Amino acid sequence: MKAAVLYGNDDIRYADWPDPELPAGKVKIAVKASGICGSDVPRVLYGGAHYYPIVLGHEFSGTVAEVGEGVTSLKVGDTVTAAPRVPCLKCRDCLAGNIAQCGNDSFIGSREQGSFAEYIAIPELNAVRYDPSVSFEHAVFFEPATVALRGILNCGFSGGGHTAIIGCGTIGLFAAQWARIFGARTVSVFDVDSERLGVAKALGVCHAFDSGREGFIEDATGATGGMGYDYVIDAVGNNATLVTALKLAAAKARVSLVGTPHDTVSFTKTEWELINRKEIWIRGCWQSYSAPFPGREWELTAECLADGRLRVEDSFIFRKYRLDEAKAAFDLFKNPSQVHGKVLLVNG
Ligand SMILES: [Zn+2]
Ligand SMILES: [Zn+2]
Incomplete structure (x- = not known):
């Protein structure tokens, strides 16, 4: 498959990348749209990635392309986004419901392969199904919506x-x-x-x-x-x-x-x-998770986006780029004051 691969500091290129494996308990998603999060900018432009080469991206939407063995809650064709944190769900903090404080966690798009790609495989538990009436471009906004909700609930x-x-x-x-x-x-x-x-x-x-x-x-x-x-x-x-x-x-x-x-x-x-x-x-407050993982932040966001109480306006989107234009998209952030809203990378 193709992906926007970060090879080194300020060196993001559209390139071949191995197809994600699909072990038991994971779902493979055909990515339709990804957002560039503020946290991705230092990873790309200021040496902030955990390692190279890496495929970043954690705010995204797509459809389930394939399900791994044992997956029961999702089927091929479902529209999904992801809760990007992958907590261990075994440590004291996880067991106490303090998911954001888990110290044995991973993170989609910063520690493991992210969504600036044609496909991504994520644990079933991290996939959040949403109503297909919500557009792929609007569903990219799940994570910021859950973070905002956390700030209210907390x-x-x-x-x-x-x-x-x-x-x-x-x-x-x-x-x-x-x-x-x-x-x-x-x-x-x-x-x-x-x-x-x-x-x-x-x-x-x-x-x-x-x-x-x-x-x-x-x-x-x-x-x-x-x-x-x-x-x-x-x-x-x-x-x-x-x-x-x-x-x-x-x-x-x-x-x-x-x-x-x-x-x-x-x-x-x-x-x-x-x-x-x-x-x-x-x-x-930190991130947007509660027990049972990923928590009510994600459930409420899915419900309120579907019934229209929570709105994503097209004006939230500043600019859209194709995945092969990822470099141009990140170049925008070299002068952050010119960016007014979310920058998207869209597939196909
Ligand atoms: Zn983010
Ligand atoms: Zn944990």
């Missing part, structure tokens, strides 16, 4: 509260939709990119604030009657957004940290004191 979200979503990247836009699905009183989004704020508005959020503008904290707080936000989801995770989260938070608010920092984060004494004074409850 902070004990319940309906009726003012909710702030910081960052209108893919995860932020899904978090805003989940907040509505779970009954938020209002949803306000924050970003410096007016185009992305427009996308959020089209999805039905109540308020969209330009966080590069002076006075936006006051305006946004005003939108809650001056009380602040009961839930704040930071889908970015840089110094400015973390400080914004603390400022937007109401007393006893729940702040959910979904985005992960790429740089040192520091707070002034006054900023830090906001946590004390407002008795803010801060919760981190």
Whole structure:
């Protein structure tokens, strides 16, 4: 088969690659579309791959082409995506349901062959079947949708509260939709990119604030009657957004940290004191799994995409490339500020 193979740093080429083997318990999937995740960019461009040569890619959709011995839950032709983490399901953390903390795990598309290929074989348990009414290009968005949902579920979200979503990247836009699905009183989004704020508005959020503008904290707080936000989801995770989260938070608010920092984060004494004074409850989250694996994040995403409560807009997709154009797709990220949304690699 053909694949986009990473041979070394910044050396991704369309090439022949061995067909995946199909041992018992695995399913072989004909890949239709893959997304380039933020985590793939350093793997390709900045020496971040575990080894070479490797085929990356973990956000994808396709159809079951063949099932290995003993596979019972899937059949040829099913439309599927994958939960990319492969936990051991035997260690203390796995047995306790802390799937994301498993230390004996593997990961599709970073430790083992990924989806930037014509075919991929994955364990039956990792395959997530979805309704064929969801397009292949939209189903690529499963993983970011589950990560956003994790950020909502993990902070004990319940309906009726003012909710702030910081960052209108893919995860932020899904978090805003989940907040509505779970009954938020209002949803306000924050970003410096007016185009992305427009996308959020089209999805039905109540308020969209330009966080590069002076006075936006006051305006946004005003939108809650001056009380602040009961839930704040930071889908970015840089110094400015973390400080914004603390400022937007109401007393006893729940702040959910979904985005992960790429740089040192520091707070002034006054900023830090906001946590004390407002008795803010801060919760981190990591990946998007719960027991039984892969968990309700994946089940709910499949259901809500199928019935239309969770929407993927075409505007979430920035650009599409064929698999043999993978190099051009990654070259885009050499200037990340020109990328506004998900870049897809499509097969056939
Ligand atoms: Zn990803
Ligand atoms: Zn484990």
